[in-house]
Every structure is written in structure tokens, then in C-alpha cells.
Amino acid sequence: MPVFARAELTVEVVGGGAQQIPIAIVPFAAPAGSAQPQQDNITNVIGADLRMSGLFRVLETRGVASQPHALAEVKYSDWISIQAQALTIGTIEALPANRLKVSFRLLDVLKQNQLLAMEFTITQAQQRATAHKIADIIYEKLTGEKGVFSTRITYVNKENGRYSLQVADADGFNAQTVVSSKEPLISPSWSPDGTRLAYVSFEKKKPVIFVQSLVSGQRIVLANFKGNNSAPAWSPDGTKLAIVLTYSANSQVYVINSDGTGLQQISFSSGIDTEPEWSPDGAFIYFTSNRGGGPQIYRMPASGGEAKRITFEGSYNVSPHVSTDGKLLTFIKQTPAGFKVAVQDLMSGQVQTLGDTTQDESPSFAPNGRMILYATHVGGRGLLAAVSVDGRVKQRLKDSGGDVREPSWGSAINQ
Amino acid sequence: MIRQHEKDVVWQAGAFAVIVHGILLGLFLVSFQWKTVQPMNVAQVELWDSVPIPRSEPSPPPPEPSPQPTPPKLVEPVKLEPKVMPEPEPKAEIQIKKAPVTQPKVEKPNPKPEPVKPKEEKLKEPLKTEKTKVDPDALKRLQQALLAEDTQSQKHDAAKPEASPTGSKTAQITQAGSPNAGEVDKYKGLISNKIKQHVNKQLCGTDKSIKVTFMIALIPTGEVMGHPKLIKGSGMSSCDDAVERAILESQPLPVPTSADLFSQFRELNLAFRPNDTN
Amino acid sequence: MKRNLLLSMLLAATLAACSSNVVKEKPAAPVVDSNAAQTQSNVSNANANDAASTSPASQADSSGNPLKDPNNILSKRSIYFDFDKDQVKPEYVPLVEAHAKYLVANPNVKVVLQGNADNRGSREYNLSLGQRRSVAVKKAVNLLGVQDKQIETVSYGEEKAHDCKDEACYQQDRRVDIVYEND
Numbered sequence: 060m061p062v063f064a065r066a067e068l069t070v071e072v073v074g075g076g077a078q079q080i081p082i083a084i085v086p087f088a089a090p091a092g093s094a095q096p097q098q099d100n101i102t103n104v105i106g107a108d109l110r111m112s113g114l115f116r117v118l119e120t121r122g123v124a125s126q127p128h129a130l131a132e133v134k135y136s137d138w139i140s141i142q143a144q145a146l147t148i149g150t151i152e153a154l155p156a157n158r159l160k161v162s163f164r165l166l167d168v169l170k171q172n173q174l175l176a177m178e179f180t181i182t183q184a185q186q187r188a189t190a191h192k193i194a195d196i197i198y199e200k201l202t203g204e205k206g207v208f209s210t211r212i213t214y215v216n217k218e219n220g221r222y223s224l225q226v227a228d229a230d231g232f233n234a235q236t237v238v239s240s241k242e243p244l245i246s247p248s249w250s251p252d253g254t255r256l257a258y259v260s261f262e263k264k265k266p267v268i269f270v271q272s273l274v275s276g277q278r279i280v281l282a283n284f285k286g287n288n289s290a291p292a293w294s295p296d297g298t299k300l301a302i303v304l305t306y307s308a309n310s311q312v313y314v315i316n317s318d319g320t321g322l323q324q325i326s327f328s329s330g331i332d333t334e335p336e337w338s339p340d341g342a343f344i345y346f347t348s349n350r351g352g353g354p355q356i357y358r359m360p361a362s363g364g365e366a367k368r369i370t371f372e373g374s375y376n377v378s379p380h381v382s383t384d385g386k387l388l389t390f391i392k393q394t395p396a397g398f399k400v401a402v403q404d405l406m407s408g409q410v411q412t413l414g415d416t417t418q419d420e421s422p423s424f425a426p427n428g429r430m431i432l433y434a435t436h437v438g439g440r441g442l443l444a445a446v447s448v449d450g451r452v453k454q455r456l457k458d459s460g461g462d463v464r465e466p467s468w469g470s471a472i473n474q
Numbered sequence: 475m476i477r478q479h480e481k482d483v484v485w486q487a488g489a490f491a492v493i494v495h496g497i498l499l500g501l502f503l504v505s506f507q508w509k510t511v512q513p514m515n516v517a518q519v520e521l522w523d524s525v526p527i528p529r530s531e532p533s534p535p536p537p538e539p540s541p542q543p544t545p546p547k548l549v550e551p552v553k554l555e556p557k558v559m560p561e562p563e564p565k566a567e568i569q570i571k572k573a574p575v576t577q578p579k580v581e582k583p584n585p586k587p588e589p590v591k592p593k594e595e596k597l598k599e600p601l602k603t604e605k606t607k608v609d610p611d612a613l614k615r616l617q618q619a620l621l622a623e624d625t626q627s628q629k630h631d632a633a634k635p636e637a638s639p640t641g642s643k644t645a646q647i648t649q650a651g652s653p654n655a656g657e658v659d660k661y662k663g664l665i666s667n668k669i670k671q672h673v674n675k676q677l678c679g680t681d682k683s684i685k686v687t688f689m690i691a692l693i694p695t696g697e698v699m700g701h702p703k704l705i706k707g708s709g710m711s712s713c714d715d716a717v718e719r720a721i722l723e724s725q726p727l728p729v730p731t732s733a734d735l736f737s738q739f740r741e742l743n744l745a746f747r748p749n750d751t752n
Numbered sequence: 753m754k755r756n757l758l759l760s761m762l763l764a765a766t767l768a769a770c771s772s773n774v775v776k777e778k779p780a781a782p783v784v785d786s787n788a789a790q791t792q793s794n795v796s797n798a799n800a801n802d803a804a805s806t807s808p809a810s811q812a813d814s815s816g817n818p819l820k821d822p823n824n825i826l827s828k829r830s831i832y833f834d835f836d837k838d839q840v841k842p843e844y845v846p847l848v849e850a851h852a853k854y855l856v857a858n859p860n861v862k863v864v865l866q867g868n869a870d871n872r873g874s875r876e877y878n879l880s881l882g883q884r885r886s887v888a889v890k891k892a893v894n895l896l897g898v899q900d901k902q903i904e905t906v907s908y909g910e911e912k913a914h915d916c917k918d919e920a921c922y923q924q925d926r927r928v929d930i931v932y933e934n935d
Contacts, residue, residue: 067689067741067742067743068658068738068739068742068743069742070669070742070744070745071666071745072666072669072744072748073670073746073747073748073750073752074747074752075670075673076670076671076673078674079674080674114677142723167719170718202676202712203711204712
């Protein structure tokens with residue numbers, strides 16, 4: 060018998076073919092006799108959130124023999140056979156004073172062990188928010204990234220001749236009106252701490268910038284200089300805003316303190332400079348300018364100075380927004396097919412148009428940089444849509460029935 | 475069970491069957507030449523010109539009562555090739571014939587002065603062993619060898635560095651020769667491709683240099699014994715977890731059925747580069 | 753040899769002719785009734801009432817107010833622009849000159865120049881574009897002697913634009929309206 064060392068073989072695996080994590084969410088056991096509207100059903104909200112992220116394939120659980128609610132009831136073979144990799148089970152119990160206890164467990168089907176377990180004591184009204192929180196927890200545990208399901212979005216809804224600025228959950232539910240007017244409202248912008256909104260209102264028959272507290276409802280006039288006042292954008296530290304005035308005849312970019320003091324002009328071209336957006340580190344301001352002919356996206360130091368051109372493909376690129384990690388730029392690009400959401404890698408310069416709609420406007424990144432929220436037109440109406448950064452997952456948000464425009468994704472957590 | 479409406483059909487079917495069998499039999503009798511006339515003898519005589527003449531006599535199976543001189547007898551074992559079609563055994567010889575292709579790797583350490591002799595001896599021995607082995611085994615080896623060649627030509631860029639040393643080792647371990655190097659590579663490729671399908675690289679960021687290495691213990695059914703052991707992580711637990719899930723999801727892994735070869739797969743290193751392209 | 757060959761060929765031929773016709777009972781394919789829901793696109797009438805209507809009343813008013821006289825060029829109040837452009841085209845120069853003359857002759861009369869854009873592209877950029885268009889008209893009448901104190905420029909951007917399907921419709925939205933105080 061020859062004596063040879065048994066060397067371990069090494070198998071190399073390069074690349075990967077899977078794109079989503081298959082997860083099964085067993086409907087949480089609900090208290091007997093509870094009347095929950097379908098869409099508030101905690102299980103459904105968790106599933107819809109994870110599905111919206113594009114990173115999860117939420118499996119159908121109705122056909123599976125066992126419907127476990129407790130750990131002891133789990134038969135892993137059932138879930139292996141539907142090719143799940145993760146499993147969520149949970150219960151909702153009624154507590155005195157109309158409160159609820161929501162408990163859930165996240166299990167690894169392949170390793171057959173528990174990944175985490177949590178419980179929440181909540182009021183009836185907090186069910187949706189709790190479901191979003193559970194979706195965030197599951198998302199973070201399995202992807203290592205922060206979930207965005209508890210964040211808020213803002214947008215303008217035009218209906219019956221009235222404009223209303225609204226704030227809603229990331230999935231479009233629970234909309235609340237912040238301000239309403241017969242004249243147009245445009246360009247809402249979230250303060251970094253999510254407590255204030257800056258926006259442009261035409262109620263004085265000209266565009267004027269307001270800053271309103273979402274907590275108290277109070278507002279101040281931030282800028283009402285001669286000519287147009289528009290395009291407010293908060294600095295990352297929340298102390299200043301970049302705005303656009305036509306005070307000196309052309310639309311130019313200015314910086315002003317959040318209390319309306321300390322106005323300072325920072326762009327000086329003879330064309331249109333507008334749509335300022337701060338870089339996440341506060342060092343630069345990206346903006347749209349037609350100083351070269353058609354509108355393109357440029358970048359200048361936040362205190363003003365020489366501008367560097369950023370977009371080079373095509374003749375019309377507007378509405379820049381930068382991802383929180385500073386690596387990606389989203390904007391609207393005119394193509395032969397129409398105006399489309401696009402994403403540019405700021406390092407490589409590579410550009411990709413996303414989604415299958417052609418009258419896109421107002422793109423903004425989700426706080427985790429994975430998705431882009433934007434407005435588009437379908438059948439003569441404005442609708443909100445979201446697309447994943449790689450273009451793979453596309454969806455429409457809950458249709459409020461009105462003509463929706465100007466969405467912006469905030470980083471604030473819904474309390 | 476024959477249902478009523480099928481009874482008529484059954485009789486017709488039976489009759490047809492008998493007729494067809496009869497015709498087939500007739501074909502055989504009429505067209506098949508039982509007498510073999512081998513003009514190819516001449517070419518093969520050139521190969522064989524030395525001692526092993528007496529050794530070859532007990533080995534050839536079908537009788538070849540050719541009145542030709544001794545040299546053709548030398549040829550007898552090789553003569554079987556043209557008869558490959560109806561008989562499974564001679565098929566094994568194709569394997570032997572192709573062995574010389576990879577043998578040069580093995581022969582380097584061997585004494586150089588007599589390349590022909592060892593070749594002949596090696597050819598003879600496998601022939602003997604083939605005879606004594608059970609046919610299905612030989613058939614399987616043939617199939618695996620053929621497949622190994624296919625996969626070798628298509629894949630295994632990553633496995634190439636492994637090919638030579640493993641090939642020579644397996645050749646030393648099992649006397650059947652280096653077709654096993656091809657088999658090992660083949661299974662490595664199968665394992666790699668199966669696991670790759672399940673790797674969700676979206677959870678591994680975008681850095682192309684990211685590497686994850688696991689060690690797994692396998693049992694002959696292809697299942698992982700215990701848990702995969704993380705040897706080197708990516709620095710992102712979501713990525714390491716995703717890779718581990720991909721490994722577990724791919725069970726049972728395709729492993730060789732022969733005990734000798736499987737023994738090399740008992741403990742396997744899995745080296746992942748999820749964001750790389752090759 | 754040849755005879756054998758021939759015989760085998762014949763036999764082979766008969767074999768071929770003996771292939772049985774096996775009748776397989778195929779299960780009836782289920783009929784899938786797909787009623788694709790027809791989404792009816794509501795095409796909003798593009799001819800919505802525009803507050804700053806550019807077409808004046810059709811009745812002939814010859815009571816002296818040239819601004820309201822349909823036979824007078826002054827009753828025309830809109831200047832149209834090309835896509836993403838703010839230059840006053842030559843065909844509108846007579847119109848601009850006529851209003852400039854009137855304003856110079858009536859120094860107490862004030863106008864608001866309202867700039868508009870079609871709804872393609874971004875709202876903010878279109879707000880700026882509308883502004884540049886109204887400024888372009890202001891500069892033109894400035895050159896003809898009209899004082900700044902008589903002129904105010906504002907922009908509505910795309911806020912009054914229609915949801916257009918063709919270029920003729922988009923063209924109507926790219927304009928500056930000259931709005932007199934008493935309009």
C-alpha cells in the first residue's frame with residue numbers, strides 16, 4: 060500500500076448565480092376574533108417590504124403542510140423542500156388596554172438554527188410600523204445592510220385643482236398632508252434629521268421658499284427675494300440650504316442659513332444654474348447648468364469656485380442626486396425614447412438608464428442606496444415608481460389616485 | 475390487464491412483433507459476416523515486433539484461425555478493435571489506447587531507456603485486469619474517462635494548477651492510470667458549478683478581491699457532514715453566510731462513486747471569489 | 753455477396769413498412785381563458801381652460817382700447833419659443849415692437865411677463881427656462897425704451913403645461929404671456 064499524503068483538494072468557485080434570498084414568512088398567529096384589514100396584516104407588510112427591496116424572493120407558504128408559530132412546531136424538511144433558506148414565524152397576542160404583543164423568530168433553514176428572536180409590545184395603531192421594523196431587522200440580519208422600510212417619503216399630490224404636499228411611509232401608505240394650496244407646490248427637500256421640510260410654494264403668485272417643521276407645523280419664509288426663489292437643498296449638517304434665485308437676472312446658486320440669514324452667491328455663470336445638491340460629505344455641490352449649451356450636471360466646491368463637468372453622454376442631463384455613500388449619481392437623461400432615470404458611477408463614469416418608463420422626473424436615492432424613487436407619467440397622471448440601482452427590480456408605489464409628482468426619499472425613521 | 479377494446483389490437487400487435495423479429499433474425503443470418511477478413515493486419519504488424527508473443531496467446535478472446543504467420547498473432551489482442559461494435563468489453567480497450575496520451579506525464583519519472591516496454595506491459599496488465607473485472611465497472615470507467623476528457627477541454631481554468639500534481643498522484647495510487655486525473659477534475663468542476671449557482675454575490679459588495687474559504691467534510695452520498703468550517707472570511711458576515719448557504723443548498727454534491735477517488739473528496743477546500751469574473 | 757446484400761436490403765425495407773401505428777390518446781389541452789384587462793388610458797383633454805389665456809375675446813372692440821381690438825396686433829399676447837431655447841424668434845419681433853411702443857406711450861401702464869415651458873424634463877430647470885424667456889422679452893422691450901419699473905418678470909415653469917402627445921401641443925406651452933394690469 061503506497062504511502063502518499065492525502066492532499067486536500069481545493070475547488071474554486073468564481074462568481075455567483077443567485078440574486079435573491081428565498082424566504083418563507085408563515086402568517087403570524089393572530090388573536091382570535093381580531094379584525095385586521097388585509098393590508099395592515101403584519102405578515103403581508105413584512106412580505107411586501109422584503110419583496111420591494113429586490114433582494115428577497117418571498118415564497119408562497121399556503122401549500123406547506125405545517126404552519127408553525129412556535130419554534131417547537133418547525134419541521135425544517137418542509138421548508139427545505141420548497142427551497143427556502145430563511146424562515147420567519149411569529150405570534151400576535153392580545154394584551155390588556157387594547158395593546159398587542161408581537162413576537163417573531165428568524166430561522167436559518169439550511170443550518171437549522173435560530174438567527175434571532177424578538178418581541179414588541181405595541182398599540183393597535185402601531186402594527187404597520189412594527190411590521191416595517193421587523194422587515195428592517197430581517198433585512199439587516201441577512202444582507203448586512205440597513206433596511207429602509209421604516210423611512211418616509213414626501214411628494215406633491217395634485218387633485219381636484221388643489222396641490223397638497225404629503226409625507227408617507229416608504230411603501231406609500233399612511234399619507235399625511237403637510238400643506239395644501241390652490242397654487243403649485245414643488246421641490247420638497249428633507250432636512251437631514253427628518254423633522255423639517257423645505258419647499259417652494261406659488262401661493263404668493265411667485266415661487267417662494269418655505270421651511271416647515273413636521274413636528275409643530277410651524278413654518279418660516281426662508282427666501283422671498285425679487286424674482287424666483289426655488290430649488291432648496293439642505294446641507295448634510297442641517298445648518299444651511301443651497302437655493303436658486305433669479306435675483307441677478309439669471310437662475311444662480313446661493314447658500315443661506317436655515318433661519319434665512321447670511322445669503323451668499325456661489326455660482327456666477329451667464330446661463331441657468333439650478334438644482335443644487337450637496338455631496339454627502341458636504342464638500343461639494345452638484346448642480347444643473349446649461350453654461351455649455353444644453354443642460355448638464357456639474358460639481359463645484361460647496362463654498363463656490365471652479366465647476367467640473369460630470370455628465371458627458373447626451374445633450375440633456377438634469378436633476379442630480381447623490382447616494383449616501385457618495386459613489387453613485389442619479390439624474391434624468393433625455394434619450395431618443397424619452398426622459399429616463401439614469402445612474403452614473405462617479406468613479407468610472409459609466410452610465411446606465413433604468414426602468415421601463417419614459418417620462419421620468421425627480422429621482423432620489425433610498426437611504427441605503429439600493430433603490431431610486433422617482434415620478435413618472437402614465438395615462439396623463441403622475442405616479443410614483445421605484446427601481447433598484449441595477450435596474451433589475453421595478454415597481455409602482457401605492458396609487459393614491461391623484462396626480463403625484465416631486466417625490467423625495469427621507470432618511471428619517473417613522474416613530 | 476387487457477381491456478376489451480384493446481383485445482383486437484393485442485392480436486395484431488403480437489403478429490407484428492413475431493414478423494418483425496423474424497425479419498430481424500433473417501437480416502442477421504443473411505447479412506452478418508461471421509468470417510472475419512482483416513486487411514488491417516498489415517499496419518499493426520509494424521507495432522509489434524518483440525518478445526511478448528507467447529504471453530499474448532492466452533489472452534485473445536474470439537478465435538482467429540488465420541493461417542497467417544506468427545506476427546499476426548501478436549496483433550490479436552489489438553485486432554479486437556474492429557469488433558468493438560457488438561461487444562462491450564473491447565470498448566474498454568479504447569480507454570487503454572487513449573491512456574498513452576496522458577501517460578507521458580507519468581513516464582517522466584520512469585526510466586527512459588525502455589519507453590516501449592513499460593508501455594506494452596502497462597497495456598497488457600490493464601487488459602488482464604479488465605478481463606477479470608465486472609463489465610459494468612469497465613463501462614463506467616470508460617464513460618467517466620470520456621466525460622473527463624470533455625470537461626477537461628471545456629472547463630477547469632481554475633483547476634488547471636491542480637491537474638498535473640493530482641493527476642500524477644492518482645496515477646501512482648491506482649494503477650489504472652491517469653484517466654483518474656480527468657475524473658477528479660471533472661468532479662471538481664461539477665461541484666464548483668453546482669455551488670456557484672447558489673452563491674448570491676449581491677450580499678458581498680462589489681470588491682473584486684473579496685475571498686471566502688470554507689472547508690467541508692463530505693460523506694459518499696455527497697452530503698456535508700456537520701457544518702462547513704469557515705477558514706477565511708470576507709469581512710462581511712452577510713457574505714460569509716450567503717456563501718455558506720450556497721454550499722448547504724447544493725447538497726448532495728456530485729462526488730465520485732469509486733472509493734479510491736472519493737477518498738480525495740472527503741475533506742474539501744472551497745475557495746470563493748464571488749465578485750470576480752473568470 | 754451481392755445477393756446477400758440485396759436480400760438484406762429487401763428485408764430491411766419490409767421492416768420499415770411494418771412499423772405499427774400507435775395511437776396515443778392525448779389528454780385534451782386545458783383551454784386557458786386569458787382576458788387581458790384593457791386599461792383604458794384616460795387622455796385628458798389638452799384644451800383645459802388656461803387662466804392666462806392667450807386668445808382674447810372674439811367680439812370686436814373698437815371702442816378705443818387697442819389692447820382689446822382683435823384687428824390690432826396688440827391683442828396678441830404670446831410669444832412662442834423653441835425647445836430649451838429662450839431667444840425671441842424673428843417672426844415675433846413685430847409683436848414685441850408693438851407692445852414696446854404702447855408701453856413707451858403709456859408710462860403708467862404695467863405688465864407682467866409670464867414665462868412658461870412644456871412639461872418635459874425637470875420642474876426646476878423648466879422654472880428657470882420660463883424665467884429666461886420672460887427676461888428675454890423684457891430685454892427686448894428695454895432696448896426699445898421701456899422702463900424696468902413697468903415690467904415684472906415671473907415664471908411658472910411647467911406648472912401650467914399640458915400633458916401633450918405631439919409637438920404641436922408642446923409648442924403651445926413654450927411661451928411668454930404679456931399680461932396687462934387690467935386684463
